[in-house]
Amino acid sequence: MTKFIVFLSWTGWRLAEACRVGACHPAAADPVSRMRVVCLCPTRRSTARRVLSPRSRPMAANSESAAARRQLVLNLFIYPGGHHEAGWRYPGASAERLLDITFYQDLARSAEAAKLDAVFFADGPALVDNIRYASRFRLEPLTWLSAIAAATHHIGLIGTASTTYYEPYNLARLFASLDHLSGGRAGWNIVTTAVPQASGNFGLSETPSHAERYARASEFVDVVTKLWDSWEDEALVVDTASGLFADDTKIHPIEHVGRHYRVKGALNTPRTPQGRPVYVQAGSSDDGRSFAARYAEAIFTAHQTLPSAQAFYADIKRQAASLGRRPEHVKILPGISPYIGSTEVEAQRLYEAFNDLIQPEYSLTQLRQITGTDFTGHDLDARVTPDAFQNAGPRAVASRYQLVLDIVTREKPTLRQLIHRLAGARGHYVSVGTPEKIADEIQTWFEGGAADGFNVMPPWYRGGFDLFASEVVPILRKRGLFRSEYTGKTLREHFGLPRPESLYAQTARASA
Numbered sequence: 459m460t461k462f463i464v465f466l467s468w469t470g471w472r473l474a475e476a477c478r479v480g481a482c483h484p485a486a487a488d489p490v491s492r493m494r495v496v497c498l499c500p501t502r503r504s505t506a507r508r509v510l511s512p513r514s515r516p517m518a519a520n521s522e523s524a525a526a527r528r529q530l531v532l533n534l535f536i537y538p539g540g541h542h543e544a545g546w547r548y549p550g551a552s553a554e555r556l557l558d559i560t561f562y563q564d565l566a567r568s569a570e571a572a573k574l575d576a577v578f579f580a581d582g583p584a585l586v587d588n589i590r591y592a593s594r595f596r597l598e599p600l601t602w603l604s605a606i607a608a609a610t611h612h613i614g615l616i617g618t619a620s621t622t623y624y625e626p627y628n629l630a631r632l633f634a635s636l637d638h639l640s641g642g643r644a645g646w647n648i649v650t651t652a653v654p655q656a657s658g659n660f661g662l663s664e665t666p667s668h669a670e671r672y673a674r675a676s677e678f679v680d681v682v683t684k685l686w687d688s689w690e691d692e693a694l695v696v697d698t699a700s701g702l703f704a705d706d707t708k709i710h711p712i713e714h715v716g717r718h719y720r721v722k723g724a725l726n727t728p729r730t731p732q733g734r735p736v737y738v739q740a741g742s743s744d745d746g747r748s749f750a751a752r753y754a755e756a757i758f759t760a761h762q763t764l765p766s767a768q769a770f771y772a773d774i775k776r777q778a779a780s781l782g783r784r785p786e787h788v789k790i791l792p793g794i795s796p797y798i799g800s801t802e803v804e805a806q807r808l809y810e811a812f813n814d815l816i817q818p819e820y821s822l823t824q825l826r827q828i829t830g831t832d833f834t835g836h837d838l839d840a841r842v843t844p845d846a847f848q849n850a851g852p853r854a855v856a857s858r859y860q861l862v863l864d865i866v867t868r869e870k871p872t873l874r875q876l877i878h879r880l881a882g883a884r885g886h887y888v889s890v891g892t893p894e895k896i897a898d899e900i901q902t903w904f905e906g907g908a909a910d911g912f913n914v915m916p917p918w919y920r921g922g923f924d925l926f927a928s929e930v931v932p933i934l935r936k937r938g939l940f941r942s943e944y945t946g947k948t949l950r951e952h953f954g955l956p957r958p959e960s961l962y963a964q965t966a967r968a969s970a
């Protein structure tokens with residue numbers, strides 16, 4: 459017997475749109491979640507008219523062209539099974555295709571068709587605890603992004619790699635290769651990795667301290683920058699007539715000797731189309747912020763409230779400017795996880811449908827990892843108070859810990875409410891509502907000094923992303939906030955970032 463799920467999925471909303479003109483449709487199978495829907499014509503007509511006739515927002519002043527106007531950055535953050543920890547269980551989530559590269563190539567092509575800036579892959583050098591309940595295995599970013607590069611032409615490719623668990627020379631080669639093979643679309647999300655179980659996979663008896671990780675990260679970025687610049691742009695000659703392949707006077711060993719690394723160089727790969735991949739960064743503590751202000755060209759960050767995001771945004775822009783950098787060359791990109799419905803009620807119901815699928819064993823594991831407190835066996839409907847987190851230890855300086863503490867202090871949730879808050883997007887902003895409402899929130903953060911764009915984190919694939927691309931992006935485009943066409947080919951061009959001059963060219967110019 460076909461199960462009728464009353465709440466309206468996307469096709470149902472489309473049907474509701476048809477309802478507005480009075481033509482009710484029989485129940486139809488919804489290709490997104492393959493749930494059968496019933497179009498509630500009579501009750502929907504007024505709702506449909508209210509919801510479906512998009513409220514006009516003040517359009518961009520005609521005199522100001524979209525191209526001249528500051529453009530929103532939108533990346534699709536790809537996570538196996540979706541960003542909600544139970545996303546893999548949601549009907550229509552294609553759980554059987556979690557390791558199917560064609561699924562991710564199709565998703566990236568859809569993101570490219572929507573003119574998004576980049577696809578974004580996280581990474582973690584260890585198996586998460588309690589994998590038994592959540593699709594939290596890791597797709598190694600560089601290999602999967604290389605396959606996506608072959609299936610796309612414009613969209614950027616941002617992969618995460620940890621300075622704590624890589625070697626500079628290898629990382630420089632990998633990202634240089636991704637930039638070459640993609641025609642200049644590579645971005646490197648620089649992380650220092652806080653998860654304690656990673657160190658055992660790399661022969662370390664303990665996890666380096668928070669401060670030590672950032673000290674290493676700074677030297678690491680200095681080394682890879684020298685490696686990416688070790689070939690001057692003119693070094694590669696390839697003159698078949700004369701037989702000169704490369705001008706080795708323009709290839710420079712870096713001879714780096716530092717506290718953490720000794721690297722002779724030069725890199726064994728020519729300088730790349732972008733010169734260097736785009737430097738993205740994720741880590742929001744004080745150390746993380748000063749590191750980001752110094753190196754990052756884009757910063758992935760987690761904020762639950764507009765004021766918190768505004769304070770972070772202002773701080774980073776101020777720090778970057780004080781280092782002589784142009785603040786507009788540092789893009790602040792909070793995560794946003796959208797739950798989209800044709801009415802607020804339906805969107806809320808969708809959000810609750812996901813939370814009904816969570817398995818608290820996994821959620822409590824994540825909470826313990828972030829806060830150091832094990833709530834196993836605690837009453838899920840009892841309130842959580844800040845003094846419950848006595849075992850934070852070194853985690854206390856990590857931004858994710860602070861974020862959870864802020865939620866508990868601000869909202870006084872029960873344990874169940876807290877794990878629901880975190881289940882959606884691990885502490886990133888969750889936006890539940892109609893496409894208009896979600897576009898309003900994006901515009902408010904973008905114009906309110908809180909974000910230069912977002913890493914979009916759909917609760918599930920594909921439906922969660924397809925709804926965002928088909929319903930929210932057009933509203934943003936209509937408001938003049940987001941591109942209609944790519945105007946560049948490289949990720950730097952999408953982000954409006956300059957191609958960096960090599961260190962040698964800078965030195966030569968300075969001494970000329």
Ligand SMILES: Cc1cc2nc3c(=O)[nH]c(=O)nc-3n(C[C@H](O)[C@H](O)[C@H](O)COP(=O)(O)O)c2cc1C
Nearest residue numbers: 580581649650651652740741742743746759856857
């Ligand atoms: C938004 C965000 C995303 C992150 N993504 C990753 C990741 O994919 N892999 C990883 O190893 N660490 C990741 N981290 C952890 C950071 O690399 C860093 O180790 C941790 O946040 C501690 O630094 P912080 O206190 O400065 O945030 C992320 C952190 C943030 C804030």
